[in-house]
Amino acid sequence: MNTNQSPFKYILEGPTGATTNIQNKEMLYFAGVGYFQLHNHPDIIKASIDALQKYGISSATSRSGIGTTDLLLELDTKIAEFFDTDDAVYLPSGYLSNIAGIQALKAMGRFDIIFMDEVVHYCNEEAALTAGVPIFTFKSRDSKDLEHQIKTHLKASEKPLIVSDGMFPVWAWMAPIPEYLAIAEKYNGVIWVDDAHPVGIIGTNGRGTYDYFKLKSDRLFMGATLSKAFGAYGGFIPGSEEFIYHVKHGHVIDGSSSPVSAAAGAALKGLQLVGENPQWREQIRKNAVRLKDGLRAIGLEIEHNDFPITSFKVGGAEQMQKIHAELFKRNIYIQYTKYIGAGPEGVLRTVMFSTHTNEQIDHLLDNLKTII
Known part of the structure; x- marks a missing residue:
């Protein structure tokens, strides 16, 4: 080597x-x-500089300590508005959104076992490991194999979590989420989607995979990033009030440094620009x-x-x-x-x-x- x-x-x-x-x-x-190509858009650069001058680089502590600024609260609100959810939370990176989301679902008792697409992004593999439950893979985008794995490994008292990318990053294949949702309903499970690539670019409102398939359900959860379509940086999770409560009280928020203010300022402007320019x-x-x-x-x-x-x-x-x-x-x-x-x-x-x-x-x- x-x-x-x-x-x-x-x-x-x-x-x-x-x-x-x-x-x-x-x-x-x-x-x-x-x-x-918003990463060099003059309005986003200005918003980033304005936030940097007002708040400095960061608050140098976690969001659950004394690290949540009014800027971050405003960004939480704007993310929730963009994705039409009760609440949302902004995280230091998209990579962390999967860990925070899956841990929150575990804290809520929404699953006992994980079934994961065999070619998910490795941040989802690592997030699944933190849940401390059995993990089984299924053939990529194969709902029949998913159900076969569930029938084989799920015990009568258990609830499954189905984990997948929304859009897979090499071939831009979409996961068949409507089929997964039918399976989740059948076995009292939930779905976690890493929606890093679809958010901002697909769906009637640019909200990503669930928007693309026109799906709404209390079994559907997702996290994503502002570092792609929105021209900024950092992860986020939108969702119900109860779910976001558990995200905000989880280890990721408690143990990671507060996001960089310049990125948060850029994200606010990026959300606005993408929303205004379909x-x-x-x-x-x-x-x-x-x-x-x-x-x-x-x-x-x-x-x-x-x-x-x-x-x-x-x-x-x-x-x-x-x-x-x-x-x-x-x-x-x-x-x-x-x-x-x-x-x-x-x-x-x-x-x-x-x-x-x-x-x-x-x-x-x-x-x-x-x-x-």
């Missing part, structure tokens, strides 16, 4: 956007998850369809959806790495990744922003035609 080799191969030299400076080269950029969601869908149609025209197998993430395979790992490197030489950056769900050979992965132009998308397609 070469411990001197850095895992950070590509270094950004400025903010991300449709064009991004990577290692002193201006690149057409089709990566990351800044779907509306046309951004429409534009990102149009861009996604343009790219996917163009990739199919080249002869690639592409999912039939209008989600901004598009992944594809071309040959094996070596060939995909060569395609990635050749695009980089041509000042175009897409990802070659072996992220969760990509498989051992990896995939080539692109992400559309609402700010990509037709010309930029077509330039990527034209170059891929000459390389593949």
